Structures are given as structure tokens and as C-alpha cells.
Amino acid sequence: PMxxxxxxxxxxxxxxxIGILALFFLxxxxxxxxxxxxxxxxxxxxxxxxxxxxxxVIQISPNQKGYYNQFLKDTPENLKEPLLKKxxxxxxxxxxxxxxxxxxxxxxxxxxxxxxxxxxxxxxxAKILIGQENNRTLFNKLEETWYALALxxxxxKNEIFIMYLNSAYFGRQAQGLKAASQYYxxxxxxxxxxxQILSLIASL
Numbered sequence: 277p278m279x280x281x282x283x284x285x286x287x288x289x290x291x292x293x294i295g296i297l298a299l300f301f302l303x304x305x306x307x308x309x310x311x312x313x314x315x316x317x318x319x320x321x322x323x324x325x326x327x328x329x330x331x332x333v334i335q336i337s338p339n340q341k342g343y344y345n346q347f348l349k350d351t352p353e354n355l356k357e358p359l360l361k362k363x364x365x366x367x368x369x370x371x372x373x374x375x376x377x378x379x380x381x382x383x384x385x386x387x388x389x390x391x392x393x394x395x396x397x398x399x400x401x402a403k404i405l406i407g408q409e410n411n412r413t414l415f416n417k418l419e420e421t422w423y424a425l426a427l428x429x430x431x432x433k434n435e436i437f438i439m440y441l442n443s444a445y446f447g448r449q450a451q452g453l454k455a456a457s458q459y460y461x462x463x464x465x466x467x468x469x470x471x472q473i474l475s476l477i478a479s480l
Contacts, residue, residue, distance in 0.1 A: 348454050
């Protein structure tokens with residue numbers, strides 16, 4: 277059924293469609309390369325953990341950056357809503373970046389010279405994994421944007437969210453929610469009180 281329709285299209289329209297398909301294919305390949313790089317860094321930041329015969333942790337070694345990090349496999353439901361409210365309230369609706377926040381942040385920078393936080397969770401995760409937490413330039417911001425879009429293209433929202441929880445810094449050499457919960461409150465993330473959750477979120 278598509279062939280007769282294609283025959284009716286003008287030559288210019290056919291060229292345009294081919295160009296769009298080519299760009300789509302190139303972006304699909306490029307996003308795979310970008311996410312592969314992020315995944316490599318992501319898994320490398322997990323601490324080496326030694327267990328006893330009963331499965332109890334007996335030693336945790338710091339990762340390459342000197343942080344202690346134990347990966348969560350699932351998102352604690354008690355933390356999701358307050359964290360998203362503070363960090364990225366439109367997380368489940370935007371395509372990896374929030375265009376309105378970017379425009380607002382860019383306008384404020386042009387008018388007042390002040391930078392305003394406008395990063396989505398995707399962008400914050402990319403910033404951590406490519407090691408640009410303390411080097412804030414326009415080029416780095418653009419690079420983070422490409423990585424954020426690639427994460428959105430290749431992974432689902434829950435995968436991105438858990439990667440962020442396992443990568444965020446909470447101070448005192450605690451990287452990731454699980455390490456922070458154990459360090460500050462000697463508790464598992466799912467057992468934190470609301471006050472403890474808000475305290476951890478405030479440190480981000």
C-alpha cells in the first residue's frame with residue numbers, strides 16, 4: 277500500500293524523507309555509542325564488596341574516585357516523589373531535557389549573568405558520569421544535553437532513575453542512595469523515615 281503513495285510524492289519530498297530517515301538512523305547509532313560510554317563509567321563506580329558465607333557484607337572498598345557505593349536494584353517508592361519534586365518534577369514527561377527550563381536558564385544568564393539550575397535528572401546523571409560536575413561551561417552543557425537525549429532514547433525512565441540514585445553524591449564519600457542511607461542513618465533506603473529522606477535530598 278505504501279508504494280503507490282510514494283510514487284505520488286514529488287522528488288523533493290522523497291529526498292527530504294530519505295534525509296530524515298538517514299538522520300534517524302545516524303542518531304540511533306550515535307546514541308548507542310554515547311550510552312555505552314556512560315554505562316562503562318556507571319558500572320566502574322560501584323565499590324568492590326566482599327561477603328561472608330552467609331551473604332553478609334564484611335568489607336567495602338572505595339571506588340576509583342574514593343567513594344563508597346553499593347548499587348540499588350530497585351527504586352524505593354518512599355523516596356521517588358519527594359526527590360522528583362525537588363530535582364525534576366517533569367521527569368516522566370520530558371524527552372531527557374526540559375526545553376522551557378533551558379530557555380529560562382539561558383535568558384537569565386544573558387540578562388543577569390547568573391546561572392540558574394535547569395538540569396533534568398538525565399543531564400545530572402550525564403554530568404556525573406562524564407566527570408563534569410565542577411567544570412561548568414557552555415560546551416559541557418551542550419555535551420550533557422546530547423548524553424541526556426541518548427539516555428532517553430536508549431533506556432526507559434526507571435532505568436535512568438535508578439542509575440541516578442546509584443550515582444548521586446551525598447557527601448562524606450557516600451555515593452549513591454544506599455551508601456548514604458547506611459552511612460548517615462544505618463538503615464536501608466526503603467526503611468528511611470520521611471524526615472531522613474528529606475535530609476538526604478537536601479544534600480544533593
